[in-house]
Amino acid sequence: MTDFFHTAWVRPVRFGVLAAVALPRGLEPVPATVLERLHPRERALAEAERGRRQIEVVGGRLAYRAAAKALGADVDEHPLLSDSARAPLAPADWAVSLTHKEDLAVALVGPAQAGLLGVDLEGGARDRSSIASRVCRPEELALVEALPQAERWPDVMVRFAVKEAVYKALAPRLGRFFGFQAARVDRHADERVSVALFLEPTDPAFELEAEVLRLEGARIVAMVRARG
Numbered sequence: 496m497t498d499f500f501h502t503a504w505v506r507p508v509r510f511g512v513l514a515a516v517a518l519p520r521g522l523e524p525v526p527a528t529v530l531e532r533l534h535p536r537e538r539a540l541a542e543a544e545r546g547r548r549q550i551e552v553v554g555g556r557l558a559y560r561a562a563a564k565a566l567g568a569d570v571d572e573h574p575l576l577s578d579s580a581r582a583p584l585a586p587a588d589w590a591v592s593l594t595h596k597e598d599l600a601v602a603l604v605g606p607a608q609a610g611l612l613g614v615d616l617e618g619g620a621r622d623r624s625s626i627a628s629r630v631c632r633p634e635e636l637a638l639v640e641a642l643p644q645a646e647r648w649p650d651v652m653v654r655f656a657v658k659e660a661v662y663k664a665l666a667p668r669l670g671r672f673f674g675f676q677a678a679r680v681d682r683h684a685d686e687r688v689s690v691a692l693f694l695e696p697t698d699p700a701f702e703l704e705a706e707v708l709r710l711e712g713a714r715i716v717a718m719v720r721a722r723g
């Protein structure tokens with residue numbers, strides 16, 4: 496049986512450490528014994544939420560704790576809170592990004608001096624290629640449409656996940672919303688990806704690195720690191 500709210504895995508990755516926590520499906524309140532494992536300020540955040548949001552908030556914080564501990568951070572001193580736009584308020588020395596799906600919460604934690612981080616978990620069996628025209632820039636869409644039908648959604652999914660990770664890395668620094676047309680994901684041999692940004696001329700410049708990790712069950716984790 497899955498051990499809900501416990502660490503499913505911890506992996507060192509290029510940008511730091513990635514940790515995943517198993518989540519229960521459904522809407523049941525998170526047990527008090529699980530809430531007790533959080534920092535009191537994280538617990539207060541979780542107790543203000545209900546249903547799925549509560550499960551996600553708790554899962555994300557537990558995944559953060561697992562990843563940060565693996566990097567030697569003192570998580571009891573450094574709770575992970577959120578700003579009014581829901582971006583993680585990471586402790587001073589660390590960059591943190593979170594993502595969750597029905598059964599898993601994932602945190603990416605790395606040293607702040609190396610750059611801002613973004614992470615996104617996507618995947619599963621469902622074909623959502625109908626979102627391609629919203630997610631892709633015209634030049635990306637031309638490449639997607641040249642693929643055999645069965646390869647289109649896996650390709651769009653990578654672009655979508657990387658762009659969501661780009662958003663999580665940059666939105667807190669830019670302080671504004673930006674849509675999917677603001678980035679182009681270029682796919683190279685050996686699963687490598689790179690990102691070209693199309694921000695406003697008044698925005699700061701960023702140097703971006705991206706990586707896609709494949710998990711079992713046709714799932715992927717996109718990770719982005721931004722310096723600028």
Ligand SMILES: CC(C)(COP(=O)(O)OP(=O)(O)OC[C@H]1O[C@@H](n2cnc3c(N)ncnc32)[C@H](O)[C@@H]1OP(=O)(O)O)[C@@H](O)C(=O)NCCC(=O)NCCS
Pocket residue numbers: 551552555577580581582583592593594595596614615616658659661662663664666667673674675676677678
């Ligand atoms: C903000 C957004 C990326 C969050 O994704 P989501 O569908 O809620 O799904 P995920 O589970 O993957 O991520 C949730 C986590 O994202 C993080 N997040 C939410 N808003 C954020 C923001 N403005 N900045 C950074 N991180 C943010 C939070 O940590 C959140 O977890 P928490 O609420 O439990 O703390 C998404 O809702 C969105 O608005 N996307 C459109 C913008 C975009 O992607 N543009 C493309 C630019 S190229």
